[in-house]
Amino acid sequence: MKKTVTTFAKAKAEGEKLTMLTAYDYSTAKLLDEAGIDGLLVGDSLGNVMLGYDDTISVTMEDMIHHCAAVARGAKETLVVCDMPFMSYQTSVEDAVRNAGRLMKEGRAQAVKLEGGVEMADRIKAITDCGIPVMAHIGLTPQSINAFGGFKVQGKSEAQAKKFVEDAEAVQAAGAFAVTFECVPEKLATLVSGKLAIPTIGIGAGAGCDGQILVYADALGMFSDFTPKFVKRFGNIGDAMKEATKAYIDEVKAGTYPTVEHTYKIDDEVIDKLY
Ligand code: KIV
Secondary structure, three states, rough: OOOOOOHHHHHHHOOOOOEEEEEEOHHHHHHHHHHHHEEEEOOOHHHOOOOOOOOOOOOOOOHHHHHHHHHHHHHHOOOOEOOOOOOOOOOOOHHHHHHHHHHHHOOEEEEEEEEOHHHHHHHHHHHOOOOEEEEEEOOOHHHHHHHHHHOOOOOOHHHHEEEEEEEHHHHHHOOOOOOEEEOHHHHHHHHHHHOOOOEEEEEEOOOOEEEEOHHHHHOOOOOOOOOOOOOOOOOOOOOHHHHHHHHHHHHHOOOOOHHHHHHOOOOOOHHOOOH
């Protein structure tokens, strides 16, 4: 059965942990869906993982729509959430609603995610008022990396921790169905998770969140440009890909691939008439 925002609410009510990974293409989405993941995020981390940028700033609406539509085709049972890229919602409430609508209509997402707390609450309310579920994202918000001065843990000082609590309460009050906590101390994330009625999905926020999310290429050992402290490798698909590629190169060079089982036949009399 297709998972929805109701599945997420039920999991929170029943104390069942939620699992999410990112995905950016049809084949990967299909594999992760078949493995039973609860939610797939078409993250703007596709800028790093798929497109080779240093950050998520350059990712466009067209990039997100293109990749989200591919993921949506592969995800039969999983909830598909699509990130709103930088400057697709910060500029105005109207832009936020229009672009969220495009991710749903053209990208076939079931929900959108945007970064920011108190200052983005009006966007979250306006989008949810249109019937589009919103996942919020607070703590370290990578689209604001230039304002933070780098990828730094958030919420450690008293002022930052208070701001984190205010952000969490604001996004819930605005109607978000869930919220991502990125790179905040475990004790803070656990405390706030216990206070909120909506599920909290942690990344670098410890075990006390209602669920976890990772970039799939980090979790499966396929991306090595930068590995944050919170990442655990659950597989070594990158090494497996390199080994399989080397085996292919070796066999083609040695002439042992392709063999008769991989080739198509033609009648000799057709061939004989050619030259
Ligand atoms: O884009 C992304 O991958 C994300 C996760 C880090 C939550 O937003």
